[in-house]
Amino acid sequence: MLVTLEGLDGSGKTTVWEALQDSYPDATFTREPTNDSWYGDAVYRSIDDDEADSLAELFLYTADHADHLSRVIEPALERGDLVVSDRYSDSRYAYQGATLESYDRLEVDPLEYVVDIHEPFTIDPDLTIYLDLDPETAAERAGATNKFEHADYLESVRANYERVLERDPDRFVRVDAMQEPARVLEDVQDVLADVVGEE
Ligand SMILES: Nc1ncnc2c1ncn2[C@@H]1O[C@H](COP(=O)(O)OP(=O)(O)OP(=O)(O)O)[C@@H](O)[C@H]1O
Numbered sequence: 694m695l696v697t698l699e700g701l702d703g704s705g706k707t708t709v710w711e712a713l714q715d716s717y718p719d720a721t722f723t724r725e726p727t728n729d730s731w732y733g734d735a736v737y738r739s740i741d742d743d744e745a746d747s748l749a750e751l752f753l754y755t756a757d758h759a760d761h762l763s764r765v766i767e768p769a770l771e772r773g774d775l776v777v778s779d780r781y782s783d784s785r786y787a788y789q790g791a792t793l794e795s796y797d798r799l800e801v802d803p804l805e806y807v808v809d810i811h812e813p814f815t816i817d818p819d820l821t822i823y824l825d826l827d828p829e830t831a832a833e834r835a836g837a838t839n840k841f842e843h844a845d846y847l848e849s850v851r852a853n854y855e856r857v858l859e860r861d862p863d864r865f866v867r868v869d870a871m872q873e874p875a876r877v878l879e880d881v882q883d884v885l886a887d888v889v890g891e892e
């Protein structure tokens with residue numbers, strides 16, 4: 694079973710993802726962008742480049758996703774593992790859907806375009822837990838350390854996440870990320886226990 698954690702920068706995904714490793718010691722815990730491949734390295738170079746072309750950046754993230762699928766996710770699912778990924782395709786739909794809004798040569802809806810690129814090859818998660826947080830708190834918690842971690846941009850990203858949730862309501866569970874960390878974790882653990890059982 695594939696479970697993904699999604700939300701704005703600073704919404705607490707990594708905090709939850711790390712804590713879950715104690716509750717599910719046999720699961721495969723992974724993340725996007727990957728931090729163990731040259732594709733992931735290329736993505737991080739692009740994140741640090743304020744002048745990066747947004748379409749090129751979409752394809753770097755997508756290349757990293759393709760490699761992540763074939764190298765990590767598919768083998769783990771074939772072994773029967775529970776797989777928990779900190780960010781996944783929905784991050785592309787929401788974030789690159791937002792950066793591409795100002796890409797002049799793209800004459801289609803950017804979010805739909807990014808979804809369409811993934812459609813032929815991605816693996817849909819069985820469950821996505823969306824940590825919902827307002828953009829101001831998100832930017833504050835994230836510390837505005839990269840070009841994405843600013844409230845006005847995160848506002849557009851959040852609007853895109855809402856569209857993604859609307860497209861696929863049965864896959865998502867929304868958790869209020871404004872709660873204190875222990876309550877957020879408790880909510881996530883309850884959702885997981887319902888869907889995958891306790892280990
Ligand atoms: N529920 C919470 N309430 C207050 N602070 C929190 C909460 N959850 C996490 N934090 C703090 O917010 C910061 C960002 O948390 P975390 O790295 O888990 O978020 P993230 O969603 O993984 O962010 P990013 O996508 O930028 O990596 C950390 O300093 C963390 O301690």
Ligand SMILES: Cc1cn([C@H]2C[C@H](O)[C@@H](COP(=O)(O)O)O2)c(=O)[nH]c1=O
Nearest residue numbers: 702725726754780781784785788789841
């Ligand atoms: C997977 C993915 C990520 N991003 C953005 C979101 C963050 O600002 C950075 C790095 O992610 P991290 O969780 O903070 O390490 O990348 C994105 O724009 N598109 C994606 O597909």
